Amino acid sequence: MGKLELKGVNKVYRVGTFGGDTLHAVKDVSFTAEPGQIISLIGESGSGKSTIGKMILRLTRVSSGQILFDGKDVSTLKGADLRPYQRRVQGVFQDPFSSYNPIFKADRVFGMVKDTFYGDVSRSEWDGRVWQALKDVALDPDGVLGKYPHQLSGGQLQRMLVARALLLDIDFLVADEIISMLDASTRVDVLNLLGDLKAGGLGVLFVTHDLSLGNYISDRAIILRKGRIVESGKTADVFDHPSHPYTQMLLESVPALHGGRDPGLWADRKGRCLFHERYPQADATAPATAQDLSLAEIEPGHLVTCAHVDEPERCPDSRRAA
């Protein structure tokens, strides 16, 4: 229960005057989130990571491809058909203060959940559940109920949003940059909360631009660049042996407090295109579908794409010129 699969998901926006141009924000993204795992989706701005999160939450339409939850395709569902899905998959966003309607009290978000999903639950039973959910996220219910958003801190607001998701008894949470607007001293506590919830069986997609956070909390890491997955695998594999030039560049650029990563750890992989070492272009008779050519498994569970993906002029593989 709670397995999420993305298959060949694309998102294309029409831009420009009169909608003439297109922006291919998400290119052919496929991955599987097993139940009870934390996966970080790591990318810089423009990588499409938030768009993927929004498509999973069905806040944005999927241009093409499938999103399967427990085997059922949710990418085309609309309106009330989404309710069963929304009970299992929820999201928390980046800006805690923007996520609450400022003119209402913060706990209204719990009431909204009750109105849509638990109309027949008695008030006292519901209040009990809210109480428990708040305690599960390490909040003092008396301190946060009945208050307006501006009276609470960013950390409290984000935890309340997690509590709201827990009220729905979800299997999977999309956490889109949920701590980047919090103070440094509260960030790690909210992050630890995700880790504790994972221990209780919750799967999390942790969308972030911050490699250190991804490294701290996730089991698997997916590195995104300009809408495409360039590398994915167990977090330890990706961070200790980054196999794509982009990942290597990211790890080298991160300013570190104490020493930082030793580039010597992956010196043996620099300058190589491990994708084409796995699929040499010499084999021109092999079928060339986008799916096949996307990612190569260089170690069990560790996938990487061509070092010059999206730069066909630098890639000697004739099949990629398509």
Next chain:
Amino acid sequence: MTLRVDDLKVYYTTLAGDVRALDGVTFEIADGEIMGLAGESGCGKTTLGNSLIRLDGRMRHVGGSVELDGQVLPIGDSEAMDRHRFHDISVVPQYAMSALNPTRKIGRMSRELIESRGIRYASVKDVYEMRLGLVGLRESVLDLYPMELSGGMKQRVVMVLSTLLDPSLLIADEITSALDVSTQKAVAESLVGLRDHAFVKSMLVITHDLSILHEVADTILIMYAGHLAEKAPADVIIDRPRHPYTKLLISSLPEVGVRFEDKRLAGIPGRPPSLLDPPAGCRFRARCPLADEQCLEQPPFVDVGEGHQLACWKVS
């Protein structure tokens, strides 16, 4: 001594009363020093940066003084400060990147800015182009519109413009926050370059991101709730902090290599106090593991040796 700040107090006027954002801050920046100013939201670091150059409508200079190169700065008087702005003290504000007029090419915007300060553009044009080159920007950038430049490029243009007249002090407010990690490095390096080339004498780099300060700053100043907590050379703050707040803060930062299963990091429970009605004594008292009745009295910001100062009864 480039900058000398003595017991500076700046409050915000609001309907509910005075917010005591900066409540008695004293420190110095030496010639050629890059000082990092770090702290969390509400600590007063941006207020400090702003008050050195421009008090906006809500801010009031309530007490204390600021001296730049031995001369007292009239920070409370916006018109009098105008002589100093851009010439002696300059700022790259937080929103600089998005403040570039989208309908003006960079070159034209630069010319208008410089001439508005009473300087003929022709007299500085060569120096300007040379410095743009030094931070890695080609001359052709002057012919582009802001939206054609990346965030990092825009930030570097603003940095060069702000330091064109070789000010004594540059205040850089969160200049890397909105950038991707790959450009942060380039911008940080350009910043240090400005000092190394002596275009700017000293700098005050304000940010919440300690790891950037580790790369660029000589000294780091940690603020909490309107007061100074600790000041020391950069590597001392990062590796051997002594103030309880600094210690807890540093240990709550995840770094690549630290994993949740191996070592569970801890944050600091609670929140900073309201500056509308701040508590008496040490403002970190409510969240500090070492606090007791002694902390009901405000600890002074004192020297504890080798350029290391802090405000705490328990560790000084």
Next chain:
Amino acid sequence: MHAPAVPEVSLPRRRIGRVREFLYFARRDRKIFVSLLIISSLAVVALVGPFLRDYGPNEYVGPGMQAPSSEYWFGTTTFGQDVFVQFVHGLGATFFVGIVGGGLAAVIGMTVGFVAGYRGGLIDEVLNMLTNVVLVIPTLMVLIVVVAYVNARGLLVEAIFIGFTAWPWAARAIRAQTMSLRSRDFVDLARLTGVGTRRIISGEIAPNMSSYLMLTFILLFGNAVLIAATLDFIGLGPTEGISLGLMMNNAVLWSALQLGMWWWFIPPGLGIVLIVGSLYVMNVGLDQIFNPRLRKL
């Protein structure tokens, strides 16, 4: 942008309630106070005035062309009608048209604006086209055609006509605000909670725009009054009853200016100016209160 927008000062945890804050600025702002006083006084006159005399506005009750006296406070018209009675009835008619016409325009404008702004896409395109068409229609031409076919027109018809033609700018403005609110995270959160479109508009978006909606209504009210006065003045207004614009029409028709009968056209003119002017000034004052950036502490 994925960076924390670090606020420059820790906002006071305790905040003055919105109503108290509103009243604080309202009392200090003379514009609102004075304009509210003017409008309510005129409203009281419109409500109470007709009961001060027991004859109607268009009845011939006395000698014509009389200057104001203790018996006829605003004098009489050429035909001996009491100008004061006409004035108070006319005020009532004007308020009626303002509220009904302005209200109707507000309802249409809000519906179109909210739906177009929230849904976007094809619906937005269609509604935009509708808005533009109504905006561009020469309403005067339409009205002349209507007048040619409908002989007897009442106040209600005029108010409805104004309501159906004055809404486009309101729809545009509301659409723009809705579009900006729609991208806020709390709307996404409501969608994620399975809340339907109608409830999102009424429950999340409209309440956040309440001040804006109030200002829009005030402007529509004033606008309706002005349009009605104009229509009445050129003779396209109601065929029965009296209104301020109609009074001015009659005054001009019967050469009141040349004959020096200032008491016939100054009260209605002043009435219109005071109502519309006060509404606009009140609008400016309220805007300053609601928009924190325009406030002077």
